Amino acid sequence: xxxxxxxxxxxxxxxxxxxxxxxxxxxxxxxxxxxxxxxxxxxxxxxxxxxxxxxxxxxxxxxxxxxxxxxxxxxxxxxxxxxxxxxxxxxxxxxxxxxxxxxxxxxxxxxxxxxxxxxxxxxxxxxxxxxxxxxxxxxxxxxxxxxxxxxxxxxxxxxxxxxxxxxxxxxxxxxxxxxxxxxxxxxxxxxxxxxxxxxxxxxxxxxxxxxxxxxxxxxxxxxxxxxxxxxxxxxxxxxxxxxxxxxxxxxxxxxxxxxxxxxxxxxxxxxxxxxxxxxxxxxxxxxxxxxxxxxxxxxxxxxxxxxxxxxxxxxxxxxxxxxxxxxxxxxxxxxxxxxxxxxxxxxxxxxxxxxxxxxxxxxxxxxxxxxxxxxxxxxxxxxx
Amino acid sequence: xxxxxxxxxxxxxxxxxxxxxxxxxxxxxxxxxxxxxxxxxxxxxxxxxxxxxxxxxxxxxxxxxxxxxxxxxxxxxxxxxxxxxxxxxxxxxxxxxxxxxxxxxxxxxxxxxxxxxxxxxxxxxxxxxxxxxxx
Numbered sequence: 001x002x003x004x005x006x007x008x009x010x011x012x013x014x015x016x017x018x019x020x021x022x023x024x025x026x027x028x029x030x031x032x033x034x035x036x037x038x039x040x041x042x043x044x045x046x047x048x049x050x051x052x053x054x055x056x057x058x059x060x061x062x063x064x065x066x067x068x069x070x071x072x073x074x075x076x077x078x079x080x081x082x083x084x085x086x087x088x089x090x091x092x093x094x095x096x097x098x099x100x101x102x103x104x105x106x107x108x109x110x111x112x113x114x115x116x117x118x119x120x121x122x123x124x125x126x127x128x129x130x131x132x133x134x135x136x137x138x139x140x141x142x143x144x145x146x147x148x149x150x151x152x153x154x155x156x157x158x159x160x161x162x163x164x165x166x167x168x169x170x171x172x173x174x175x176x177x178x179x180x181x182x183x184x185x186x187x188x189x190x191x192x193x194x195x196x197x198x199x200x201x202x203x204x205x206x207x208x209x210x211x212x213x214x215x216x217x218x219x220x221x222x223x224x225x226x227x228x229x230x231x232x233x234x235x236x237x238x239x240x241x242x243x244x245x246x247x248x249x250x251x252x253x254x255x256x257x258x259x260x261x262x263x264x265x266x267x268x269x270x271x272x273x274x275x276x277x278x279x280x281x282x283x284x285x286x287x288x289x290x291x292x293x294x295x296x297x298x299x300x301x302x303x304x305x306x307x308x309x310x311x312x313x314x315x316x317x318x319x320x321x322x323x324x325x326x327x328x329x330x331x332x333x334x335x336x337x338x339x340x341x342x343x344x345x346x347x348x349x350x351x352x353x354x355x356x357x358x359x360x361x362x363x364x365x366x367x368x369x370x371x372x373x374x375x376x377x378x379x380x381x382x383x384x
Numbered sequence: 385x386x387x388x389x390x391x392x393x394x395x396x397x398x399x400x401x402x403x404x405x406x407x408x409x410x411x412x413x414x415x416x417x418x419x420x421x422x423x424x425x426x427x428x429x430x431x432x433x434x435x436x437x438x439x440x441x442x443x444x445x446x447x448x449x450x451x452x453x454x455x456x457x458x459x460x461x462x463x464x465x466x467x468x469x470x471x472x473x474x475x476x477x478x479x480x481x482x483x484x485x486x487x488x489x490x491x492x493x494x495x496x497x498x499x500x501x502x503x504x505x506x507x508x509x510x511x512x513x514x515x516x517x518x519x
Contacts, residue, residue, distance in 0.1 A: 138447060139459050198445065247461040
């Protein structure tokens with residue numbers, strides 16, 4: 001297996017971007033990544049997108065994407081793992097390069113979510129859950145996360161204030177990110193008093209629906225060395241599945257797929273949790289970041305809430321989490337998220353993150369989840 | 385949800401039909417073609433008990449569109465009352481008839497056949513189980 005390096009990144013600002021189509025968003029991020037890498041062509045592209053069919057009526061994204069950036073007849077592989085689609089794209093891009101099938105690979109994530117109204121988006125996002133066993137009964141996607149939150153609170157004493165602090169921290173970080181959907185501060189009281197979505201979660205516990213795209217360029221070592229640009233090694237990849245229905249899991253307070261994916265990624269990279277300098281975690285809901293901290297071994301089980309409250313995950317904390325603003329503030333165009341996380345970590349490891357730069361960041365981690373953990377993706381990057 | 389699908393999923397919704405692995409006894413609801421515990425492929429159809437306890441719950445304020453007129457409503461993960469030594473079976477259902485009840489983890493419930501949703505086009509009604517408190 002060949003070592004894999006990231007030589008270029010590109011992102012289009014996330015937000016409610018009514019003047020841009022899915023094609024426009026992909027094109028902007030892809031060209032930015034190609035420019036950053038200093039390459040004109042790629043051998044293949046992998047595009048993560050959850051639901052372009054229901055959101056904009058467009059599937060068959062391979063020719064659309066290749067044509068959008070003038071690279072026909074390059075093969076493009078569209079992959080889907082709900083909100084983990086971007087993480088899956090990164091994983092498959094790694095496999096393309098590591099295996100030797102392709103040398104230069106464009107990894108992309110894109111989602112165009114705001115052409116439909118909120119009720120339609122709720123239905124589309126619920127396709128990440130089990131239609132027969134969960135959604136038939138009226139369960140929404142936030143409701144499943146709410147039931148995990150309640151279980152975590154009752155077992156570990158995690159408080160609504162601790163959940164709120166995740167959102168407050170990520171909004172604080174997002175202020176310094178020009179690509180973020182939301183660049184404004186919020187406080188704990190606002191989170192706690194926000195309109196309820198599914199108790200104990202309110203609207204400010206939930207990531208927004210956003211439009212956006214993010215890309216990176218991967219290649220093997222010899223090409224990375226000749227690129228003459230700062231490169232970052234993609235040192236480990238891990239991917240695991242779990243039951244589609246939440247109720248089929250013995251423990252509602254953790255994400256077993258995340259723990260398994262993390263073990264694979266840490267093992268491949270030869271890195272243990274204490275060496276992580278900066279992490280981008282999947283805070284689709286505030287509870288998800290707390291559970292992810294625990295499942296990734298960054299804190300002990302049950303300590304995600306207290307660690308957040310103590311500031312351990314703040315930009316100047318022991319292990320800064322979501323310097324980009326995370327899904328909560330950077331925004332959550334579902335298929336783009338897993339790739340946007342990688343873009344942020346590459347920028348952090350290059351020292352190019354501006355006002356949200358984590359000091360002396362050498363090793364970074366991304367954690368992307370499909371559904372309520374039916375899929376989890378963990379990637380580890382190291383500065384060269 | 386199409387009338388064909390409503391018909392197809394009837395056995396589990398009306399009768400709580402599950403499958404028991406002939407090899408190791410593990411229960412699957414809904415049935416699966418292979419047992420993940422012992423890799424067995426021979427199963428016997430069995431009917432699950434209609435009582436259980438709330439494992440976790442929430443109130444849905446932003447519902448899927450087919451449930452738009454019903455919010456807010458409560459949904460729960462319920463663990464069914466199986467005899468000691470039996471494998472655990474959980475399912476997701478709405479809680480209903482909650483007037484005067486304080487929903488909490490561990491609350492005992494009974495599953496009853498209720499109207500769940502209606503197909504927009506055919507107006508065929510999808511029936512299934514909802515849980516009502518028993519204490």
